[in-house]
Amino acid sequence: MSRAASIIDAHAMLGEETYLSLTASELLRRMDAAGVSTALARPLGAGLIVDNRAGNDLVLSAGPRIRGLVSANPWWGDRGLAELDRCREVGAVGMFLDPLRQGFFPTEPAPVPFYERAQQYDWPIVFRTGAYVFADVLAVVEVARRFPTIQFVAGFGGFADMWFEIADAIGSVPNLHLDASLLWSDGIEEIIKRFGAQRVLFGSAEPRNRYAAALRTLDRLELSTAEQEAIFHGNATRIFHLEPLR
């Protein structure tokens, strides 16, 4: 089936983490093979968790078709905020936080100044969601309630075993959106039917997942043209303030 003319991948990863590894040149090769025009990439591994400057430089230097979702571990405090300031100057389009790997509850005080900085910069925040305890998607909902002007994205869509919470989570606040990269098609379809395609973003989760698998998952939903345009590029363009298609 045909897809939208332009595809923006709202969640790719660069760097190395345990057994996952992806360079910018290899991501570009995979994007070209899949017909993906732009990818929003965040750091993996040490670049995400402790050495944020190195991880952020990796995603920020990969452009122009790869845009940086930058991160600073909230436990770095003022040093982390200074890193975000630096990233803004060199073109970051949003913030990525991984409460599981970075070790914080989304609702505790440590990350609050980081949310405030995102609000100041009009940055969306992509949270990794899914694993219990730190990455509970319902904790992200609580943050979204407290910061209603920030747009949030539920990275990985609660995969795997918070799948039964993700639809109601998306529906409970207007500023939380689904990264469809790892959720199965029935779960994605439920969100589209209940809350509209404007709440769903195409993501690949490369290098954990593969573009072909993520795209075919959405193809099987037999989306309308308007739904495809929203999910494959319109929503990402709006939420991340990307340059519109010409």
Add this chain to the structure above:
Amino acid sequence: MTRIIDFHTHLDERWLHVKCDSAADMVRTLDRFEVEAACVFTIMGFYEPCPAHNDALLRRADQYPDRLIPFATVDPKQGRAAADELERCLANPRFRGVKFHPWLQAFAASMLRDTMLDVLQIAARHRVPVLLHDGTPPYSTTYQVANLARWSPETTIVLGHAGSADYVDAAAQLMRDIPNLYGCYCGPRAGDLRRLLDLAGPEKILFGSDFGAAGWRLLPERIDNVLEAGLTDQQLELILAGNAARLLKLDERPLAQPLLPHREEAR
């Protein structure tokens, strides 16, 4: 395209308030994606008394004895009755495995060690694999499930999701280190499969989809996860069918052919 055996599906009337596919629906989906056979598990038997659900699963699977392979489920919280129920089920050679879902069945194996050892020994005596949901705390972490393989080295234990979302590296290490521990690749993605292959080898990985618990699209999604991992033909054959055929002893005991033409299940 190599043959495919799906080692992880569910065949039940409903999952809580959601109606599930019938046996006929399931076989139509298997046909559509060229899957020759599927291991089928209960869902409501995780919540309700097992014997009636084992009987119902067998009735459904018996409509397609050449395609659907039932696994029995027992409740180890029932103590001796669980072992007796497993003996009852495995006396029927149609049951070729045992399925547990400790998360939904609400038990920690370590709190029921004696019963679990009895059950694992029964499975070993009948030479059938035991598949358990893994990847979910607090009762189904990959480490908890792998421990069962250490408790009973004679029993073939299968991680139902090969680590699922968060335990893939742990699953790969444990499958490498424990000879009788296997992983059903059901949920993790192509990048994860490469890790499972690198550490545990292709002989320890079995394809599974989990479809039946969700709609038909889960089957092609999970086949995609295998096909997009860049495997060799030999690796594909082992993971998609060969390892399952070996654990299910299909060469030794081929699946029965239906006595009567297939009939549509009343819905």
